[in-house]
Amino acid sequence: MNGFAVTALVTSLVCLAPLGLIFGIVALVQISRKGQRGKGLAIAGISVSGAVLLLAALVAGTVDFKVWTIPGRDSDGKVARSGWTTILSLRTGDCFNPGTEIKRDKSILNDASVELVPCDTSHRGEAYASFTLSGQRDFPGPDTIAAIATPRCGKLFLDYSLDPGAFGPLQTYYYYPSERNWAAGNRTVRCWVGPKGDSELDTTVRRDASNLDSGQLAFLSAVKPLNSTGLLRPVRGPRDDLDGAKAWAGQMAEAQAETIRLLKDADLPGARRPTEQLVAEFEAGLPFWQQAAKASDADTFLGHLRSVNQHNGDTHVRRIRELLDLPMPSTPPTQARHETPAPGPV
Known part of the structure; x- marks a missing residue:
């Protein structure tokens, strides 16, 4: 019995398709040369491995995979190299692209990831302020948070950008802690701004x-x-x-x-x-x-x-x-x- 034939089948069954394909081919060559047994096992290993690789190729062509490269910052803390992180890592002055399309008709944030980018490249958002909710022990609910965050984020934006009209039509937003994160101690509201419609920014809106x-x-x-x-x-x-x-x-x-x-x-x-x-x-x-x-x-x-x-x-x-x-x-x-x-x- 050829050892590579057995190995080819085993590796194909434990999702090591590239190795299974290689071991199967080596096994067929050795079996033909030495007259060993195991041809069926080698063929089975090659078939399973080939099917797995074909399926992976089809999926890769239809699914959007994010490559989580870590963003790089310069000595001043500004983003110098694009990369993916989470909303919780946003700092004031960070320019980013939200990990989900901007819509106003859903009740769940399905993707809490953002792509940080240098502010002189195209982007859909800029974090301009954050503050801590205080005075509530239990989760206050979205309506109460909105009553607090809406005016405060508005005022903070005019502190960040004294001349916002110079950058085209803008819309302010904010992220707030979920009930689960509230229970874990997160009380931070993060204010950010982005252009209206499908347009993008290519500069910071900071103007002080x-x-x-x-x-x-x-x-x-x-x-x-x-x-x-x-x-x-x-x-x-x-x-x-x-x-x-x-x-x-x-x-x-x-x-x-x-x-x-x-x-x-x-x-x-x-x-x-x-x-x-x-x-x-x-x-x-x-x-x-x-x-x-x-x-x-x-x-x-x-x-x-x-x-x-x-x-x-x-x-x-x-x-x-x-x-x-x-x-x-x-x-x-x-x-x-x-x-x-x-x-x-x-």
């Missing part, structure tokens, strides 16, 4: 005081209250939640009044005239925010919002930005109530 001159910083700081409160616009409209819409309108009235005050105090050399015109537009629009906060029905509320839009000062904003050498703004970012690309905890 270190990237701006004094005039640019003064203007962007002045409009920050209005921008940050605008992010908190309720997901449900006034026809579905009039009280929520009215509460937001009241917040917008306060934010617009604060922006007016800051613009009047701002030192904007070379842009004083359009700044005065912008203040006048905001002052004209402020009463409509105040009236919307007291609207008796949804139609009245929406009517006041249309009046607000007639005094948004867009022409003056563009002129100020041009004079201050700021990029022209696009659609401002919006705040996502849901926390993940495929909504669900992590």
